[in-house]
Amino acid sequence: MNFILKRMNIKNFKGIRERTVDFDETLTKISGKNASGKTTIMDAFFWALTNTDSELHSNPPIFPLEVAECTPEVEIIFIVDGRENRLKKTQTRKVTESGDTRKVAMTNNYYYNDVPMAERDVNKKLTELNVDLEKFQELSHTSAFLSLKKEDQRKILFEMSGKLTDLDIAQRMGDVTETAELLEKYSVAEIKATQKATLKRINEVYGVKGEILQAKIEGLELSKIEYEFSALEILKNDLNDKLAGIDTNRKANLETEKNLGILREKALNLQMEVSGLKNTMSATKQETLNKLKKTFEDSRTDLDRAAKRYKDLQAEKTAIQTKLEAEIRSIDTLNVALKIIQEMAFDEKSEICPTCGQRLPDKNVQALRQNFENEKSKKIKKAVDEIEAAKSVIESYENRLKVLEADIEKAKKDGKSIQDVYTDAKNKYEAYKIIPVDEPTDDVRIKEQELIDVNAKIEEVKQTYIPNLDLQEVDLRQQLKDVELKLNQANTNAMIDEKIAELRVKQAEYEQNRANAEKILFQLDRVEREKNLLLTDEINKHFDIVKWSFFKQQKNGDWVTTCECFVANKELGAALNTAMQVRAKIDICNSLQKFYDQHLPIWLDGAECLDSSSQQSLLVSTQMILLMVID
Numbered sequence: 200m201n202f203i204l205k206r207m208n209i210k211n212f213k214g215i216r217e218r219t220v221d222f223d224e225t226l227t228k229i230s231g232k233n234a235s236g237k238t239t240i241m242d243a244f245f246w247a248l249t250n251t252d253s254e255l256h257s258n259p260p261i262f263p264l265e266v267a268e269c270t271p272e273v274e275i276i277f278i279v280d281g282r283e284n285r286l287k288k289t290q291t292r293k294v295t296e297s298g299d300t301r302k303v304a305m306t307n308n309y310y311y312n313d314v315p316m317a318e319r320d321v322n323k324k325l326t327e328l329n330v331d332l333e334k335f336q337e338l339s340h341t342s343a344f345l346s347l348k349k350e351d352q353r354k355i356l357f358e359m360s361g362k363l364t365d366l367d368i369a370q371r372m373g374d375v376t377e378t379a380e381l382l383e384k385y386s387v388a389e390i391k392a393t394q395k396a397t398l399k400r401i402n403e404v405y406g407v408k409g410e411i412l413q414a415k416i417e418g419l420e421l422s423k424i425e426y427e428f429s430a431l432e433i434l435k436n437d438l439n440d441k442l443a444g445i446d447t448n449r450k451a452n453l454e455t456e457k458n459l460g461i462l463r464e465k466a467l468n469l470q471m472e473v474s475g476l477k478n479t480m481s482a483t484k485q486e487t488l489n490k491l492k493k494t495f496e497d498s499r500t501d502l503d504r505a506a507k508r509y510k511d512l513q514a515e516k517t518a519i520q521t522k523l524e525a526e527i528r529s530i531d532t533l534n535v536a537l538k539i540i541q542e543m544a545f546d547e548k549s550e551i552c553p554t555c556g557q558r559l560p561d562k563n564v565q566a567l568r569q570n571f572e573n574e575k576s577k578k579i580k581k582a583v584d585e586i587e588a589a590k591s592v593i594e595s596y597e598n599r600l601k602v603l604e605a606d607i608e609k610a611k612k613d614g615k616s617i618q619d620v621y622t623d624a625k626n627k628y629e630a631y632k633i634i635p636v637d638e639p640t641d642d643v644r645i646k647e648q649e650l651i652d653v654n655a656k657i658e659e660v661k662q663t664y665i666p667n668l669d670l671q672e673v674d675l676r677q678q679l680k681d682v683e684l685k686l687n688q689a690n691t692n693a694m695i696d697e698k699i700a701e702l703r704v705k706q707a708e709y710e711q712n713r714a715n716a717e718k719i720l721f722q723l724d725r726v727e728r729e730k731n732l733l734l735t736d737e738i739n740k741h742f743d744i745v746k747w748s749f750f751k752q753q754k755n756g757d758w759v760t761t762c763e764c765f766v767a768n769k770e771l772g773a774a775l776n777t778a779m780q781v782r783a784k785i786d787i788c789n790s791l792q793k794f795y796d797q798h799l800p801i802w803l804d805g806a807e808c809l810d811s812s813s814q815q816s817l818l819v820s821t822q823m824i825l826l827m828v829i830d
Contacts, residue, residue: 200329201280201798203822204244208274212246212261213239222800222824228814230807230827237826241802243273247288248325249335250307253804255346258305262292279328285312286321331797338792339799341784345771349762353749356762359741359794360734368730369722377715378722391723394716401716405709412709416702419695431682438679445672448665455664462657469650476643488631495628498621505614512610516603523596530589537582545571728758741794744786745771777808789819800824 207220215236220229229237242252242259252259261271274287287310295302309321316324322332336343337355344352365387369379381390405412550564551557559567639647731749739746748763764771766783775783781803788801798821806814806825814825 200796201278201821202330202800203278204275204800204824205278205283206276207240207243208272208276209240209243210272211263211266211269212243212271212273213263215239215243216263222822224822226814226823226825228806228825228827230829232830233828237828238804241804241824241826244275244800244802245336245340247273247275247286249332251336253340253802255336255340255343261290279330282328284328286310286325287313329797331795334791334795334797335799338788338795338797339801341781341788341801341803344787344791345764345784352762353760355791356738356747356749357734360737363730363733363737365726365730368733369726372726372729375722375726378719378726381719382726387723387727390719394719394723397712397716398720401709401713405706405713409706409709412702412706416699419699419702422695431686435679435682435686438675438682442672442675442679445668445675449668451663452665452668455660458660459657459664462653462660466650466653466657469646469653473643473646473650476640476646480640480643484634488628491624491628491631495621495624498617498624502614502617502621505610505617509607509610509614512603512607516600516607519596519599519603523593523600526589526593526596530586530593533582533586533589537579537586540575540578540582543575724758727760731760742786742790745783745790778813781806781809781813785819785823789821792821798822802826 203224204222206222208218209215209220210217213236214234218236218240220240229240231237238253242261245251245253246259246261251257252261263269263271270289270291272287272289274285276283276285278284289308289310291306291308293304293306295304307318309316309318311321311324325332331338334355337347344355347355366379366382369375369382372379378390385393403411406414545568549567550559552559558564728750735747735749744766746765748761748765750758750760751763752758764783764787766775766779769775771780771783785801785803792798792801800822801819802824804826805828807827807829
């Protein structure tokens, strides 16, 4: 599969407002100053295909800073095995707020050849083109493979080693016969687990150096001791007498426990009665307090309403007085205008024709005078009507002022009355709040005294209880058991000798089993080291520059598995110059691409550390994209 990146169209992505980038099929160099958006292009590529960025972070933030509304969009035009494809990915942001909680939801949308699709369907399309999305980062990003855990690196590299099995290696070696026979039926992990479990059981039962079993043998030897049996018989009888006394004391304790139970039940009932009485007192006080509080709050609400009513009436009065004064001034203006109209006279100059300068005919003059009089009458009537309307408005304002005066006076009286009610309710509420509620009543005092008396009786009865009878009995029975064991010891010496002989046989068995398990584990280590050597050679054939090491020897001589990368016998990242480290990383990507037949673009960020000749030496059998900083 040959994947060629042809073009990328980027919009509203991180620091890029809008940009189109064309790519060469072999080598593309993208250069610019720091923070000019070079790495952002790489971020956009991996975000569109793997939902990561150039630093391999999943679901990276891509929205431009301080941009509230936009839709980040990345479109990739690529060619797979000669066929052009278009993949577009966008992201929308939805912000919801509820109280102090602010949630931001991101939704990714996909388009394949301009057809909207779900992410899984886009991945299916790419899979049909033989694009391996699971290994995409490791094959295309120069830092992705080395960022994996060592065991994950080994797993991928071992896929390149062919089909050589552990059994094949053991049979080749010849001197690990026992392990080879086991590998015909079981895996290395199963054999290791079995042998380690065997060693663990031996250590638990036998001891690391046989100390556990030896201690048992020595203990048996020490147990063969002669005792003075007459003294033991006397001690046995004494212990039996003490056990009988334990039974008598236990019966007395049962009676004491019965009496304590009765007294404790009575104390509990008294406690409940006292609590009930106190709760009733508290509830009554709270109920009264709630009523006084409601009366106080209701009166405060009424007072606020009365104050608002009074204020609103005063405001309306002021507004109407202002309007009344304005209307009175308007009547004065209208009267002046009426007088001017009434004094208007016909202009005799209008009888002269403005064109010829001759007096107009009488008929025309008469018509002009009639028109003048008609217009004057209309204006007088209009002025008189306006004056009458203004007088009507003034009259309505004066009537409203009279009503308002009465309402204001009433509101003032009502406010004073409500103020008195409010003050009284507030004083009662504040006074009742400070009344103590913990002062007990006579009923409570009587019950509390009864409770004190019962608790005192409980303490008195407790003194008659004999403690630790069970512990005493256990101790006495253990002593009796030890005495009886010693009494029987004389008849068990022969049995002890037989037991010691059995343990000696087990010693030999455990030693042999330990040797067998350690031998198998030693052989497995040799097989694994041989396997690592063979697989290392097989794997390293696939790489041009780098070489891999999969195990190393510790100072104590043990071998441990690892996954280390070397270039010219120097560990990658240790003493290599920058150019060689870059070439090694590209060799890893290129070699993995060849093995998996996945020819993808290889991205190299920070390529400015290489000169032109070094850049040319990086050319591989796939598309290369270099990101470089220039001034």
